[in-house]
Amino acid sequence: MSGIEGKVVAVTGAGSGIGEATALLLAERGAKVVLGARRTERLEALAARIERAGGHAAWIRTDVTRRADLSGLVGLARERYGRLDVLVSNAGVGLISPLDELRVEDWEEMIDVNLKGVLYGIAAALPVFREQGSGHFVNTVSTAGLRVVPLQSVYAGTKNAVRTISEGLRQEAGDGLRVTVVSPGAVRTDFTDRMDPQARARIDRMMETALSPDAVARAIAFAVEQPDGVDVGDIVVRPTAQA
Numbered sequence: 001m002s003g004i005e006g007k008v009v010a011v012t013g014a015g016s017g018i019g020e021a022t023a024l025l026l027a028e029r030g031a032k033v034v035l036g037a038r039r040t041e042r043l044e045a046l047a048a049r050i051e052r053a054g055g056h057a058a059w060i061r062t063d064v065t066r067r068a069d070l071s072g073l074v075g076l077a078r079e080r081y082g083r084l085d086v087l088v089s090n091a092g093v094g095l096i097s098p099l100d101e102l103r104v105e106d107w108e109e110m111i112d113v114n115l116k117g118v119l120y121g122i123a124a125a126l127p128v129f130r131e132q133g134s135g136h137f138v139n140t141v142s143t144a145g146l147r148v149v150p151l152q153s154v155y156a157g158t159k160n161a162v163r164t165i166s167e168g169l170r171q172e173a174g175d176g177l178r179v180t181v182v183s184p185g186a187v188r189t190d191f192t193d194r195m196d197p198q199a200r201a202r203i204d205r206m207m208e209t210a211l212s213p214d215a216v217a218r219a220i221a222f223a224v225e226q227p228d229g230v231d232v233g234d235i236v237v238r239p240t241a242q243a
């Protein structure tokens with residue numbers, strides 16, 4: 001199967017920002033999308049919007065820190081649409097702060113969501129992809145891992161852990177499975193809402209030239225639409241003005 005039309009694509013963190021833009025774009029191009037996040041009212045509204053536009057969408061409450069929820073997301077794709085072609089592991093939190101502040105709970109949340117959440121997605125989807133003989137993992141990482149700056153070390157660490165695991169997965173995957181990591185630079189989303197004021201002040205300056213989430217969605221669509229034998233491994237999408 002190549003192109004986007006007819007593919008079954010599950011997206012985590014689908015209720016806002018990059019996940020929402022990705023679900024909308026892929027559904028517009030004919031994918032059947034399966035939406036996961038914790039805020040179900042957002043998922044319900046997004047699914048209704050996609051269906052009204054003539055697309056196909058299902059949703060299920062998914063907390064990526066719970067392994068069973070990822071099984072539920074993958075299970076819904078199979079139950080509703082018979083298969084899963086792409087898992088976009090996009091849910092993420094950026095609770096950035098100076099290490100001296102010892103915000104250990106924030107570190108743990110970033111590890112749980114950004115790293116373990118992706119691993120739970122792999123655990124849920126890999127056996128299904130093996131059974132099908134095909135499948136595509138798309139993992140949202142970050143330019144924070146490519147250019148490490150103060151306040152972002154734990155966040156960048158989680159993203160680079162996913163980058164490393166994705167490359168290992170790609171090498172183990174064989175010729176049926178594809179693995180893509182997408183590294184967005186600054187993107188205008190709700191991502192900074194939970195940051196502390198000091199961190200937010202720094203990030204807000206970057207956000208002045210931030211991309212629309214659609215730019216990242218188009219990059220993901222590019223990877224998904226390639227023919228089966230073409231694995232787009234690594235995409236960096238940042239604002240032209242970003243250092």
Ligand SMILES: NC(=O)c1ccc[n+]([C@@H]2O[C@H](COP(=O)([O-])OP(=O)(O)OC[C@H]3O[C@@H](n4cnc5c(N)ncnc54)[C@H](OP(=O)(O)O)[C@@H]3O)[C@@H](O)[C@H]2O)c1
Pocket residue numbers: 012013014015016017018019036037038039040042062063064065090091092093094113140141142143144183184185186187188189190191192213
């Ligand atoms: N914005 C940027 O500048 C930027 C740059 C580089 C990379 N990224 C990455 O892009 C991805 C998407 O972020 P965004 O910018 O689109 O921000 P966003 O609008 O805040 O989206 C993040 C999504 O993750 C979901 N989420 C958080 N914790 C979750 C959990 N435990 N289980 C399931 N879903 C969870 C949230 O939904 P619920 O709260 O409803 O669960 C939310 O929809 C993240 O991985 C982020 O690290 C963003």
